[in-house]
Amino acid sequence: MTADDLALWTAVDAYFDDALIGGDAALEATIAATAAAGMPMIAVSPSQGKLLALLCQTVSARRVLEIGTLGGYSTIWMARALAPGGEVVTIEAAPTHAEVARRNIAAAGLANRVDIRIGAGLSVLPLIASEAGGPFDLSFIDADKANIPGYFDWAVKLSRPGSLIVVDNVTRKGAILRSDSGIADVEGVRKFRDTLATDTRVSATAIQTVGVKGYDGFILARVN
């Protein structure tokens, strides 16, 4: 991916976003607050956020699980797309990130539709299961990539037949082809890919993407 590639993909994203999405004060304020807090600028793009919202609407999602809140950008997209009475349960490992997200979500007027859980995903997920917090109609896995296999297993367990699971950032800019990378994120995605091959609980596809976020990709799975 060259600088020219990224400039072109960014311009094409902007071309479509101008027509299909447009400006949004709460989302723009969320991005600004995330940057001001010095957090990584790795939230989903506007077009990806809208895809998440459309998927929520497609399954009439009332309960959504998110693993990896960051500043709450994707959380806001999904919370707005919930069926009446719905809720996003979102897990964030970093308390400082969760606080930024809490403010962003409140400023967007969505505090009553979002439950932020602070803690490591693999510690919080068993609690959610024990609270009978599921089933979730859609899960969005967007935290550390090394633990994707564990997050996905929980997401399936907390799903119902027909639930969707979206796993972000699965291409690692192509590094997933390397068996000897020594990179925990790459190894996490590779292990996930291998277990998915024989996971009869779901049907899944991997989609590579380009855009304002560069070269990336996601896996979409449907629970059987």
Ligand code: DHB
């Ligand atoms: C990374 C993580 C993300 O969730 C993302 O959307 C992009 C990049 C990363 O860790 O590099």
Ligand code: MG
């Ligand atoms: Mg991501």
